[in-house]
Amino acid sequence: MTPASSAAKRVVVLLSGAGSNLQALLERSLGGQVVRVVSDQLGAGALDLARARNVEAVAVDRREFADRQAWEKALREVVTEAAPDVVVLAGFMRILSGAFVSRWPTLNVHPSLLPAFPGAHAVADALRHGVKVTGATVHFVVEQVDAGPIVAQESVAVRSNDTIETLHARIKAVEHRLLPDSVTLFCHDRLAIDGRRVRILP
Numbered sequence: 001m002t003p004a005s006s007a008a009k010r011v012v013v014l015l016s017g018a019g020s021n022l023q024a025l026l027e028r029s030l031g032g033q034v035v036r037v038v039s040d041q042l043g044a045g046a047l048d049l050a051r052a053r054n055v056e057a058v059a060v061d062r063r064e065f066a067d068r069q070a071w072e073k074a075l076r077e078v079v080t081e082a083a084p085d086v087v088v089l090a091g092f093m094r095i096l097s098g099a100f101v102s103r104w105p106t107l108n109v110h111p112s113l114l115p116a117f118p119g120a121h122a123v124a125d126a127l128r129h130g131v132k133v134t135g136a137t138v139h140f141v142v143e144q145v146d147a148g149p150i151v152a153q154e155s156v157a158v159r160s161n162d163t164i165e166t167l168h169a170r171i172k173a174v175e176h177r178l179l180p181d182s183v184t185l186f187c188h189d190r191l192a193i194d195g196r197r198v199r200i201l202p
């Protein structure tokens, strides 16, 4: 094994949706390897996307568990088995407990300029509020939703004729750069958390 490969970070991706951010991650070398993809939905197309690239893909469907604790315990087992150095939430639409998110460094991508418009409807909320600029954020995950230290942000202008779909498409185009860039920095040990600030090391 070369020194570089022995140091390669193990990345586990959690998602709920279409998986365009997963695709962006799989297209980049990252300085690490996506070793497992876990969806909270059976039959998510993103699982096929992973398998097509020979990445293990597993569903831990919330509907198959009596309560949130039982579901999160099963999810934790599936993630633990993959021995991640970092967990990446790439469109994962469920809230994880503080115990879960403090177990591994966890990055999340969110379709707004946090702290504006946290939560599950960030694009619709930004349009409804009438902001002229929104964007994408990658941040470390803490127990409070969408509140962790920010790694990267980039703005996206809102157009007067935007719908949720057109605006979200332009935000996703930004996310597809910002998220792999941030994971790459993590995999090269270049992110240092200093209180609320994330410093990017040379």
Ligand code: GAR
Pocket: 015, 016, 017, 018, 019, 020, 021, 022, 090, 091, 092, 093, 109, 110, 111, 119, 120, 121, 122, 172, 175
């Ligand atoms: C992305 O826009 C991501 O920022 C958002 O879900 C989308 C997933 O798209 N996440 C959240 O809203 C989390 N609060 P994808 O499945 O095509 O990657």
